[in-house]
Amino acid sequence: DTAVSQTPKYLVTQMGNDKSIKCEQNLGHDTMYWYKQDSKKFLKIMFSYNNKELIINETVPNRFSPKSPDKAHLNLHINSLELGDSAVYFCASSGIGTSGTQYFGPGTRLLVL
């Protein structure tokens, strides 16, 4: 029973391509997040959705576009991939009554060549 799952686990692609990462949570949470962890291991929030509505949108290039078809899913689409986009992307979710505890997925390792 994976609480927060992401696909794919690994993604290797060429510069300029467009790619998507999918996230699903089966915890019944209302809020989902995308984080980016770079090569120096800094973990930074990118986006957050609550009940399919965008509520946190950090300073992220427009090439990154999150989409939430329902509250259990939050996908991340990246256009025109650049070398600097290489990182590990984590999805997370949190719910009412969890005192803010976020549950993270296993991560998607993106390598742009």
Next chain:
Amino acid sequence: LAKTTQPISMDSYEGQEVNITCSHNNIATNDYITWYQQFPSQGPRFIIQGYKTKVTNEVASLFIPADRKSSTLSLPRVSLSDTAVYYCLVVPPSGTYKYIFGTGTRLKVLA
């Protein structure tokens, strides 16, 4: 959200108790103190959360002094598998949680 400061790295030996201290001088009255653990190639995992005094669970203990400007995560009798990065965060009790992860503390447990 309050900024936190914690040691960059620590080494310990198996079987020892490890204490990692975090300072959060600007913590707000209603903020909770939360610790996460991240193993290599995995996402962060919630360990423990507290508001004041002491909290204990099956994994760790969290000590919070009265002024709440710091906290100490205590890991009893660590093993090699406790080698990980430990993050301290302060978060509000409700609303959407814009977590700000600092550098964390890289704990290395030696045999």
